Amino acid sequence: MFRIPNFYQMDMTFRIPNFYKMEMTFEEAKNVLDNGNGLLDGMERISKMWEQHCNKTDAEDDDFYDTWIYEVNAFNKVVSFFA
Numbered sequence: 054m055f056r057i058p059n060f061y062q063m064d065m066t067f068r069i070p071n072f073y074k075m076e077m078t079f080e081e082a083k084n085v086l087d088n089g090n091g092l093l094d095g096m097e098r099i100s101k102m103w104e105q106h107c108n109k110t111d112a113e114d115d116d117f118y119d120t121w122i123y124e125v126n127a128f129n130k131v132v133s134f135f136a
Contacts (some may be wrong), residue, residue, distance in 0.1 A: 066132050067103070067125040073118040075126045079134045082127035096131065123126045 077085075086095030099121060106117045118125060 066129045069116075069129065070118060070123055072124070073122050075122065077126060077130055079130060082130035082134075084122050086125035086131065092131065095124075096128055099128050 083092055086092055086099070088095050088098070102124075104115075106112050113119065122128060
């Protein structure tokens with residue numbers, strides 16, 4: 054059975070503002086994140102995008118969530134599915 058590494062435990066989910074939260078099934082989340090290189094790769098990709106966003110001096114979280122709304126919701130769904 055597939056297990057998510059320890060660094061993707063529940064406390065590592067995105068804290069998505071209510072305005073950007075959306076419901077999706079695990080299958081939908083998997084399809085959003087799997088870019089052909091696997092589910093874990095897609096999760097790592099969105100984590101890196103968040104890190105890059107946080108390193109900007111003028112970063113606005115709303116801009117990030119507006120751009121990556123599907124990916125962050127999919128990320129949280131996958132993490133909660135395997136938790």
